[in-house]
Amino acid sequence: MPNIEVSFKEFQKLIGKKLPKNKDKLWDITQFVKCEVDDIEGDNLKLELQDTNRPDLWNETGIARELRGALNIETGLKKYDLKKSDKVLVKNGNVKKIRPFIAAAIAKNVKFDDYQIKQLIQLQDKLDTTHGRNRKKSAIGIYDYDKIKFPVFYKAVDPKSVSFIPLGFTYELNLLQILKEHPKGIEFGDLIKEFKKYPLLVDSADNVLSMPPIINSNHLGKVTGETKNVFIEVTGTDYRAVLTAVNIVSSYLAEKGADIESVSIKSGRKTIITPNFAPTIWNLNNNNVIKRLGLVLSQKDSAGLLEKARYGIKKINKDTIIVEVPFYRTDIMHDFDLVEDIGIMYGYKNIESESLKTYTIGGLTDNTLLLNKIRELSEGLGYQEVLTYTRCDKEGLFNKDCVEIANPIGEVMNSLRNELLPMDLSFLSKNTHNEYPQRIFEAGPVLLKDKRGVIQEDHLAILDASAGSDFTTIKQVVEWLMNNLKLKFEIKNFGHEAFIPGRCAEIFVNGKAAGYFGEIHPSVLAKFNLEIPITAVELNIEKLK
Amino acid sequence: MNELDNIVDSLHDYEKKVLSSLTQPTSIAMAVKITGLSEIEVMRGAQWLSNKKIIVINEKKKTIASLTNRGEETLSKGLPEIRMLNSLLKENEQTFDKIKKSAGLDDQEFNKALGFTKKQGFIAIINGAVKIIQLGIDYLKLEERKKELLKVLENGGVDKRELQSFESELKEMEERGLVKVEEKNDKELITTPLGIQLLKHGLELDKKMLEKVDIKLIKGKEWENTPFRRYNIKDDVPKTYFGKKQSYNAFVERIKEKMISLGFREMEGPIVELTFNNCDALYMPQDHPARGIHDMFLIKEPGSASLKGNKFVNKVKKIHEKGWKIKFSKEITSKYMLRSQTTAVSARKMMDKNIEIPGKYFAIGRCYRPDVIDKTHLPEFDQLEGIVLGEELNIKYLFGLLRMFAEQIAKVKKYKLVPGYFPFTEPSVELHVWTGKRWMELGGAGIFREEVTKPLGINVPVIAWGLGFGRGFMTEHNIEDIRQFFSTDIKWLREESA
Structure with a gap:
């Protein structure tokens, strides 16, 4: 959004009317051109133009020209003399x-x-x-x-x-x-x-x-x-x-x-x-004005408001208004672009609001409902929910086959997480000075690649960092979760870099791999500067449906 | 029952014993002696009494002299050289072996004693026999002082200040490892006026009171006749942490509940999105300034996805080329990016053949922009957006929707609607609410341009809206920094309401 700085006095002179030197009060006027008053400091006026499609407004004379219209000081098409030279x-x-x-x-x-x-x-x-x-x-x-x-x-x-x-x-x-x-x-x-x-x-x-x-x-x-x-x-x-x-x-x-x-x-x-200062011609259907604004405006009403917005009116026909669009208005692509200007000149504060009348039923998606259910079960286990970023350092992931960001900010946070486990171990590593036991869980998306492209899955990770945590602890958690989700599952021996071999299990639901759990290997704990036993489970929620 | 009875009934056995020992200010060590409790038990009793303001525990730094193990042994047996000299006083001129026996010295003690007395000139060794001489006899008299010192320390540590008369002896005994001198936090227990009252009132030391309720106690029925000791219900208990939601997630959930209560259905879409859904379907020109690499994250591998079979692409291409008068690139449109606005989810919903018209939808989604991280900017943040579809919709309903948000979400009466600009809506409007101090932008909305809706097959007006809600969380939790949304401090998460 373009920001410009102008002289308050010069701006006032161009408009031809004394302006309030109060930010909010001046904004009541400049809002006609989607312009916010950032600051008034002495004679220095800082303005922010919202419309990136209105280059004509990025200078004081352009804003003043439109505001003269809105304030009824000078309306209709602004004509500029143009002398033909031999150059x-x-x-x-x-x-x-x-x-x-x-x-x-x-x-x-x-x-x-x-x-x-x-x-x-x-x-x-x-x-x-x-x-x-x-x-x-x-x-x-x-x-x-x-x-x-x-x-x-x-x-x-x-x-x-x-x-x-x-x-x-x-x-x-x-x-x-x-x-x-x-x-x-x-x-x-x-x-x-x-x-x-x-x-x-x-x-x-x-x-x-x-x-x-x-x-x-x-x-x-x-x-x-x-x-x-x-x-x-x-x-x-x-x-x-x-x-x-x-x-x-x-x-x-x-x-x-x-x-x-x-x-x-x-x-x-x-x-x-x-240059070319000639206006272009636009046939505006007044029904579109009524339709979009819900205001009962006659052709003449609409035409008058258009003139305040510095359009020229060539002719008013039965259904259409023949509008002269100023040469600097290159943003006009549809009737509704003119309709908005009519609405603005009518004054948003003069338009009565109307409550929606249609009855609609609200609700969450099935994914959110399942996610919420799993989160509630995890809370019931006595675990504290945590929230980590979805972006991460590739270095910190166990599985380096991840979705990478092409243009990360700097070196870090260059990828998207493909497991929650490393994120949550990292969370625990930042809390070694806090009281144990630390029992945490997180549910949220991870990103993976396959031949179709990028795949998004919701995962759940539960980690128990406590003096007595062992395979039994985490297996109890898994069984409790699965029983409450009414899911039958099998487990098989699994090899995962984070876990102690022989103390890591892969979970199968309906014959499909749905996650893993076990005791985190001390070498991994050491990498995260953790000195407490940790057991963990990571579940792919997509496979629990 | 009066207040004092209540207090007495709340006293644990330890407390009663400790309090009864405090007829005058007393050290812990003394209390241990009087009560017959262990030091730990006395400490606990004293702490509880102090919590109840029955006694005060006066902590003082003191230099305490006390006996070492060797010191205690020496006290019971006497110093080796004294034993040797005493033995020689009884029978002068003894052989080494004889002295060992008569003075009851082992080899080590004997060697030390011999070395010391010889060096000091207390004895002479003549033809293998040891003989005490006058200096040794004088020394024996002097040594009574050392014995006295050991005796003084016999009953536990003594403040060094009370041992001024033993200064030189103390120094020597310390050097010899018989006495240790340490800085100690000496605790002195002093009764408060309440304590004195209780002592006067009587502590009913023999009164039987029931302690912890356990299975044995329940079965034993002793409780039919015996009262339970009253607990001090104001006592601190150790902190424990139970399970709960992450505070920001909980806040998001409440917003979702609010949206549902207003009749909005949730929609969803992926984090890694196609440029087509994030920008092009929303009629953002492909050379739009907000589409540069400084405004969106792209994906390295795979950098794009196939749009084959997507029936909307050609329609979107056509409208772009007509309106923006620039060539539409299918390569750009099929690029992957991290979703930069939740409006992408609205675009997906409009392409969904199951969309309901009339209908109201919302989504809270993670969005990403390569912003510099500070208190108010994160490259990863959530947006709340949605759409409302209906044949009758116009700017009045748009304003009504925003009024509802101002009243229901921001809970304010004072708000204003000002003209706004979004590339995909016309008209566009911003919602500002009065915070009591200043105007704050709560959200933006508009009616989708037909260049957006028509190619996606939607032929009714569609209101698109977005609301900022992070500020609400910050106010609720009194935080200044949006990085706190992703707090890695478990202490904060545990203590903050969910």
């Missing part, structure tokens, strides 16, 4: 397999100070990270427009053939060196490393703008308080993401008072013009 960006066909898409815009008469530059960088960062999937789908570059000689060329070049001074550096590096030496090259190099040629933006004077999506040049790609006009470009692997990003950045600058001009992107004989 051209030429895209070379050789970027197609590397980073095929590019869009651009020009913003003139921007007013930059420290705060405004910070806000722009914040927006750029949020868009690149979340919306652009760490610069893969889209990455933004911003340049000093007045230093660029148009047309600008987007092409793929041999990484050793071009050198420039990357942003923040004082000396030239070629593209290969940038990937190796520049912090951004190291961070994002994986996006282009595999290609023979790397993407590059140069102007007509052969000055490098940037090496997208890695780093701008220090010459053209530096924006300061002195910068009057900027050139914006977005490259990426997903055209929708690229266009959305350029639209959002340029409309952001428009909200901040800049004049936006378009750029012609020429690719062979094809030309497209970006």
Whole structure:
């Protein structure tokens, strides 16, 4: 979830209304855009945006635009002036397999100070990270427009053939060196490393703008308080993401008072013009509004609420509302996406709740019922239930054939348990300073592999750590459990690493192996730093059904 | 019966004997002597009396001098050199063998005595005969002091401070191993005013009282006429631990019971889940930021499972490609992962041909995310989630459901519903409850997008909901750290309510 920091005063100014400086009260307003107030500290306002599909909200002007609607200050479709410029960006066909898409815009008469530059960088960062999937789908570059000689060329070049001074550096590096030496090259190099040629933006004077999506040049790609006009470009692997990003950045600058001009992107004989502030048309069926919200809303009611949510209303037909969806709303995929906005603008606190009327019967699954029964029997034996993690260290398992985690955090907890016994012995080993006898049990899942894939079984382990514990003790436990579960069973000699040979039995229920019990071998006790006799049983509950 | 009678009737034989010996502050050793009980019996009696506030046990650190075994032997026989000198005083000039006999010394004692007296110049050896000289005679007089010291210690240890006049003798005897001097916790038994009252009242030492009820006693019918000794019911007993549920498991069980009482049926699903069920069936785009390797655990071997025969996969693929406009990878969808959200279980339920419509379902399931471990984050945690299916469902019922959770689960009247975001529901709403101090997010819910339900063959609105419940356990048990859910401290588990 994107978090942003803005100036409370600037935010208030953009909305055009005095805002409460109390967290909870401000949240009552920002909730209209699914925005939580994390903190207000002096003039610093920290906001958390819940919706990962609304990149238009990850900056103060986007939030303010929507809230002006919710607060009835300005409703309906927001229109931005867009002047057509004669500036051209030429895209070379050789970027197609590397980073095929590019869009651009020009913003003139921007007013930059420290705060405004910070806000722009914040927006750029949020868009690149979340919306652009760490610069893969889209990455933004911003340049000093007045230093660029148009047309600008987007092409793929041999990484050793071009050198420039990357942003923040004082000396030239070629593209290969940038990937190796520049912090951004190291961070994002994986996006282009595999290609023979790397993407590059140069102007007509052969000055490098940037090496997208890695780093701008220090010459053209530096924006300061002195910068009057900027050139914006977005490259990426997903055209929708690229266009959305350029639209959002340029409309952001428009909200901040800049004049936006378009750029012609020429690719062979094809030309497209970006940015594009035109709305898309959506036919909303008002019955879906009524159905989903359970509110009796006329076509007009719905249309009015949509305007508060900053949609445009083109026409109201008998069954449908023809809605103009703002260019920045790329999250609209279904009528219900509009319905939710209508509901939000109606106000969740104005919607009466209704109790569920259908009668349904509750109940636990058969697995839980059996597990509970076995747990109750174990409690009845006088044992203390314990709970251990399902993840474990492979090293600690007796049977090393286990399900392993491909990406564990660090070295430990790299597998899933395939028996409860080692987990519970480990539990006892952490309690050697506590009073004995220690009688414990655990019931829960273990994970195994077979040719079908990963298998999950519920197991029960019962361990008796006490001075007098012996084979008789644990056999009594097993017999008592089996008798109470009304199960007939046989036992056979068994070999298991944890137990003393000749004092370990395998349990068979209906001819199927269902577990084992016996006396833990002193060598195993020693491994767990235990100095008390332990007997144990592990049962596969699946085989007791 | 007055209070004192009651107390007397509650006294054990040991207690009565010890108390009766305490006409003045008395040491344990003295009490042993007076009562004829063993030291352990006196200690137990004294402890019980002290528990009843009849006496106080004054513990003092004391330096005690007492006889060693050799010291005791020496006391009965006399010191070897004294015996030798005394024998020579009676008959001077004796041969070695003769002295041994006359003084009753064995070889070892004789050698020691001879060595000592010779070195000190008490005797002379002339032509194989031993002769006492004046210095030895003087010494014999002096030695009365040592004998006296041994006599003083005869009846048990004595405080070193009381032996100041024997300072040099004590030192010598200690060096010779006849006396030991040790730091001891000396216990002095002193009656309290209540004890004095009881002594005055009389302890009825001869009164017969019945002790433990055993088979012999029951059969013997002695109880018809003889009273039982009254027990001090407030006495501490040794701690014992019996069987019970693990506290967190017990809490989970109670939540399940609550859900059942509200008409929800339990659903279940595996821990190692297919990405298809965990993400794709829920319309999470395959390049969703929360689907990276930093957000979910994958399995090394086998890394994936076959989805052959799963009739839902192609439908899900189609809807993804239409909505998200990215190519749907079957390789990704068939990958194994550790379930990262219980919503996977809801997805499975919707694919279950036995699903009931209308129906209400819930699941409490273990979920896994590669989180850094701290007080509030564990890579392994439980979620409570579920679905409600019904033709008539809309946002009003969704709100009604959340109101029910606020009132029944969180037990609060003050709650609020605010717009929320979940990738698989539209509309989405968050439930926040007022804790008395601040707002706390209790859960989230929404109506599943049709992009979720339609491909799974569900054609009615489905409310999906999830509730946080770990906080409730922490409040109930006054704990701050969620790692405590998996406590490895048996002491905590034993003492904490289940």
